[in-house]
Amino acid sequence: MLDFEPLALSAGPYLDLTCEGGPQLIGSECVDCGHRLFPVAAVCPNCISENMKPLPLSREGKVYSFTVLRQAPPGFESPSIISYVDLPEGVRVFTHLDMLPEQAKCEMPVRLKAVDPKTDKFGRKVLQFKFAPVGAAQ
Numbered sequence: 001m002l003d004f005e006p007l008a009l010s011a012g013p014y015l016d017l018t019c020e021g022g023p024q025l026i027g028s029e030c031v032d033c034g035h036r037l038f039p040v041a042a043v044c045p046n047c048i049s050e051n052m053k054p055l056p057l058s059r060e061g062k063v064y065s066f067t068v069l070r071q072a073p074p075g076f077e078s079p080s081i082i083s084y085v086d087l088p089e090g091v092r093v094f095t096h097l098d099m100l101p102e103q104a105k106c107e108m109p110v111r112l113k114a115v116d117p118k119t120d121k122f123g124r125k126v127l128q129f130k131f132a133p134v135g136a137a138q
């Protein structure tokens, strides 16, 4: 089993819990070529520019694809759903879906939902988020 301390985020936060209107993901946009991505990045993977700016992302998107995990690692619920969600900014986010496996469908509209932070084995708070069906209780 690997036992190493995860790297700290180097380019800033990726989830703002203080926004009016609910939690918001923060991505990056390259000022030089316009490439957008999530999470926050210090260097553009498209043109290698370091001229990046924060990009507040939409709270709603659509499920691109998903899979159901029936053998989850320790600390995760089982079954759980991992997914890619496409946001209107052209960014694809790797995330968990907060719904029953039989509810999940490709192209379904989903909305960002903050989850209570967990504490990792190093005692640090770990921010989490999921996407839930649009209209579900937040």
Ligand SMILES: [Zn+2]
Residues within 6 Å of the ligand: 030, 031, 032, 033, 034, 035, 044, 045, 046, 047, 048, 049
């Ligand atoms: Zn770029």
